[in-house]
Amino acid sequence: MNDDKIESDLTVSIKVEDIHKNIGSQSVLKGVNLEIFSGETIVLIGESGGGKSVILKHITGLMRPDTGRVIINGTDICQLKENDLATIRKKIGVLFQNGALFDSMSVGQNVAFPLRERGEKNYSILVEKVTESLKLVGLENHIDKMPSALSGGMRKRVALARAMIARPDIILYDEPTAGLDPVSTGSIDSLIMEMQKNYGVTSIVVTHDMKSAKTIADRIAFLRDGRVYFCGKPEELGNSDDPIIKKFVTGNHL
Ligand SMILES: Nc1ncnc2c1ncn2[C@@H]1O[C@H](COP(=O)(O)OP(=O)(O)OP(=O)(O)O)[C@@H](O)[C@H]1O
Ligand SMILES: [Mg+2]
Incomplete structure (x- = not known):
């Protein structure tokens, strides 16, 4: 062909x-x-x-x-x-150039956002998927941190986990x-x-x-x-x- x-x-x-x-x-x-x-x-x-x-x-x-x-x-x-x-x-999942995390939300809440937007309310499903997505970017141990406590590169990886989470x-x-x-x-x-x-x-x-x-x-x-x-x-x-x-x-x- x-x-x-x-x-x-x-x-x-x-x-x-x-x-x-x-x-x-x-x-x-x-x-x-x-x-x-x-x-x-x-x-x-x-x-x-x-x-x-x-x-x-x-x-x-x-x-x-x-x-x-x-x-x-x-x-x-x-x-x-x-x-x-x-x-x-x-x-559509979007990773904005500046990361654009919500500063008042924890890492976990940021990553969960697209799933919540799609109507997912089950807490254990949210935690499981957020953890899985953070694992992909090597940040599963930072789930409870606030964005201000992260380096620039880490913020970018959190934004990436958020862009990917809802497949x-x-x-x-x-x-x-x-x-x-x-x-x-x-x-x-x-x-x-x-x-x-x-x-x-x-x-x-x-x-x-x-x-x-x-x-x-x-x-x-x-x-x-x-x-x-x-x-x-x-x-x-x-x-x-x-x-x-x-x-x-x-x-x-x-
Ligand atoms: N909201 C906005 N208000 C005013 N000007 C804007 C806005 N968004 C983009 N621009 C202008 O449009 C042009 C293109 O911007 P854009 O951000 O798309 O560039 P880019 O190719 O992504 O550059 P970089 O590689 O630096 O990210 C720039 O001159 C920018 O100043
Ligand atoms: Mg640009």
Whole structure:
């Protein structure tokens, strides 16, 4: 079977269709197109301030495009009212760039949050699942701590446990390994790959770490000047003769 045939057999999970977004006087997204297949891991790279986090916010419905559409499992989420959007959001786990933990809640309460949102009230089930999820990130002994008592890297791992706990169909990871040591980075990369392999999760991972990108990506999308400038397999990116791609990639040690 050739690659074209394989691709035509895949189901599109997320389709970003020609989105434009101005924020204030700045034109941040200028026609972004991206298709993510079901079960695929796409890594999104590009300059700082280029709009990567803004794209993720469009996919969760936190931001709406000026023009264009975001289609998730066949539904155009830009047309949805808040109630219907909430239903779609339950299928998406998000690791925000800054971790964004609730400071007034313990680690355990933070991680339990997506399950509670989905209506889980059984205390022993909550404890069991929270412990299991914290074990994945090596923090099961910190369940009762408050976020202020954690290091930056630990907060990030708690946020990761929270993004994964409800076994969402889609997980968006905004710089999951930024600021982490190489060993923690490797274990988070492995975790992202396990979520894909064991649960068929569709993922978008924003990162500046080209080594991680190469390890976890099925395809890499390079955002430049408000558009997806390149999207393809990691080796295609690495072998590209395009000077713009080469400059970005070599500067980032692929
Ligand atoms: N809520 C907001 N209000 C005003 N400007 C915003 C807002 N969100 C994003 N921007 C602007 O949009 C641009 C893109 O921001 P974004 O956070 O998406 O960049 P990024 O590619 O994620 O960068 P980084 O790699 O540094 O995280 C930036 O110029 C930023 O200042
Ligand atoms: Mg960002």
